[in-house]
Amino acid sequence: MREVEISTEFIKLGQFLKLSSLVGQGSDAKMLIKDGMILVNGITEIQRGKKLYSGDIVELKGEKKVKVISIFEG
Numbered sequence: 001m002r003e004v005e006i007s008t009e010f011i012k013l014g015q016f017l018k019l020s021s022l023v024g025q026g027s028d029a030k031m032l033i034k035d036g037m038i039l040v041n042g043i044t045e046i047q048r049g050k051k052l053y054s055g056d057i058v059e060l061k062g063e064k065k066v067k068v069i070s071i072f073e074g
Contacts, residue, residue, distance in 0.1 A: 001057070003067045009074060013040065014048040016058060020066045037061045 004020045011019070017029040017038070029048065036044045039059040040052065052058065054070035 001065045003069045009072045010051040013050040
């Protein structure tokens with residue numbers, strides 16, 4: 001499983017999909033989320049604005065898993 005670092009306490013799902021290169025652009029993220037193709041911690045997520053925190057695992061259904069790692073010190 002690949003890990004992607006963020007420098008803030010949290011990141012929104014749509015932004016994380018782009019940052020982690022699971023999608024190429026925001027419109028791709030919107031479609032995949034709407035179609036139920038994105039899982040967060042094993043649960044289908046349909047909110048593009050879902051806040052992700054360090055340790056959360058995002059999965060493109062049946063394909064790739066990416067773990068959120070926060071280096072935020074606040």
